[in-house]
Amino acid sequence: MNNSAISLYELNNLIKGVLTDSLPEMVWIRAEMSDVRVNQNGHCYLEFIEKDRKGKTLVAKARGMIWANTFHLLRAYFENSTKQTFSSGLKVLVQVSVEFHELYGFSLTVHDIDPSYTLGDQALNRATILRQLEEDGVLNLNKELELPVPTNRVAIISSPTAAGYEDFLDQLNRNAFGFVFYTKLFPAIMQGDRSEESIIYALERIYEYQNCFDAVVIIRGGGATSDLSSFDSYLLAASCAQFPLPIITGIGHERDETVLDIVAHTRAKTPTAVAEFLIDNLSDTATELSEISHDIVTLVSQRLQDEAVLLSVFETKNTFILKGWYKEQESILSSAKSVLKKGMLRIQKENQQAFTLLEDVLKKRSKQLVKDGLDEFASIEDTLKKGIQQQYKNESIKLDTLEKHLHLSSPENILKKGYTLTMKDGKVIKRSTILNQGDEIITVFTDGEIESIVK
Structure with missing residues (x-):
């Protein structure tokens, strides 16, 4: 020892x-x-x-x-x-x-x-980056995007072993409404010198499959504030600001706001708060769809009720006419039988053959009258049905025409036809006289955008 x-x-x-x-x-x-x-x-x-x-x-x-x-x-x-x-x-x-x-x-x-x-260096660097992003005209680009309806196809950038990632999935998949979310993890290093490069690479991979997703979620668990320096990067902030899908951040620091949080579409405090945001967003969408569905059912039910009342009026009117016609025919037949009976008594003994012939003629005439009346009623009923069906068809054609007109007038469809959208400082340019030599402009196509300088 x-x-x-x-x-x-x-x-x-x-x-x-x-x-x-x-x-x-x-x-x-x-x-x-x-x-x-x-x-x-x-x-x-x-x-x-x-x-x-x-x-x-x-x-x-x-x-x-x-x-x-x-x-x-x-x-x-x-x-x-x-x-x-x-x-x-x-x-x-x-x-x-x-x-x-x-x-x-x-x-x-x-x-x-x-x-x-x-x-300090961090705050000075952050202010410089934000000023540069604003001068480039991209600071608020991602915030101007609209969240798709519904937003349930989510690309996730996170460390696969992070507790925040597991909390996010657990909160999302165990929501009280039973909503289904389709998620795909794009792994990245979320701390240290390599995190900036790793997150940008994940964004590039998501960009290749952007049509498969509604939004991008960047999440990270807690930790020291000094570990957040990679989220105050100009390259990362510029990539997120100009990304074609809405970006939602939840990097686990309620008291600290990074440049990435500022340029993102939506900032939540924690990964679980991001999940709650997505659940609430889908809940609002479901409520709106339910209200629209209820309005459609109410309108259709009222329309059917109105048409039923109209049809009932037509049926009542025609039934009344038919009953009067039957009554008239019965009266004619009764009179004919009375005359026939008297005639039979009078001529029975004189000309039995002539009486029999007269009776056959009367019976055939009565049957023909009944048949003509039924045919007339059937024709009226068929005309009413065709008229109602044609009215429904005309209304459907009007609705289809309005829907096609709205679709053809949408900005997305106009861009697909070869038109472009020119923007300066985040605003649409409608007249060439607004532009001056040396202005930086952005031209938006249906599959992306390019930056240009006016000469």
């Missing part, structure tokens, strides 16, 4: 002593704030980070905290001086004391802040 060995606690206590003896009580440091959060007691917990010169790779990171009474004063002082919210992404100059606890390890306690050292 080595008698010179010491315990872990003793080692940490030695480290604590060395730091206390070798460092001044207070030190001013430059660092970027990340993962800033305030608990219910008012204490602020955060991370201090430093990146390499390219601004991509972390080279240093330390836990930090500001006690509630100090944080209340420092935040008010900082925000009043800089007109910016005390939040992640800001590079700050703070005065800290170095703490080392035997159990909790290394941390920095903030005592003062210099407001003149304001905007």
Whole structure:
């Protein structure tokens, strides 16, 4: 047994002593704030980070905290001086004391802040990217897309092993309405230096099958705010802003908004919130379809009822006419029988053969009259039926004509015929006099768009 060995606690206590003896009580440091959060007691917990010169790779990171009474004063002082919210992404100059606890390890306690050292690399980079996207005229392009009806064919960009991805699928597939969603995962790296390239590659694969999907969902579980730098990328933001399908983000940070969140069609706080958005959207669609179906049934039922009443009136009228005709024929037949009877008594003995002939003639005449009446009634009934059928046919033709007219007048159909749509700064150009030399314009075809400069 080595008698010179010491315990872990003793080692940490030695480290604590060395730091206390070798460092001044207070030190001013430059660092970027990340993962800033305030608990219910008012204490602020955060991370201090430093990146390499390219601004991509972390080279240093330390836990930090500001006690509630100090944080209340420092935040008010900082925000009043800089007109910016005390939040992640800001590079700050703070005065800290170095703490080392035997159990909790290394941390920095903030005592003062210099407001003149304001905007950090992340925030400055984000502002620059947003300004460039706006100048390019693409900042709000994805937001202007309409969600298809229904939106239930979803392309997903996520890490296949992420808990957020599993939560999203579970929430989607176990919805209370029993809606069916068709999902396809396009795996991507969602953290680190390779995430930007990986997500763009996933978008390119989805683009090849864009007709198979209604929307794209980009989801990621929780984690430190410092891991979100890849979502503040110009290339990724520009790719999403100009993507032909609506993009919905849920990258798991309620308090942080990335450039990707800003250019996306819809931003949700978490992957499960994205699932709830899709479920609610489909629920609204189902409600609207149900109302339309009910209106159609009501209109058809009312129309059938009106036609039934009309037909009943015609039938009643013709029945009345037919009954009167039958009554008249019965009266004629009765009179004929009476005359026949008297004649029979009178001439029976004189000319039996002549009487028999007369009786046959009367019977044939009566049958012919009855047949003619029935034929006339049948003709009237057939005319009524044909008239109603023709009226239904005429109304159907009118509806079909209106539907075809609407289809032919739709923008999608007009583009398919070879026409194009010219836009400048997100607005449609209707007259050439609006354009000037050097203006950047976008020409929209049925299968995509191109950018041009007016010469």
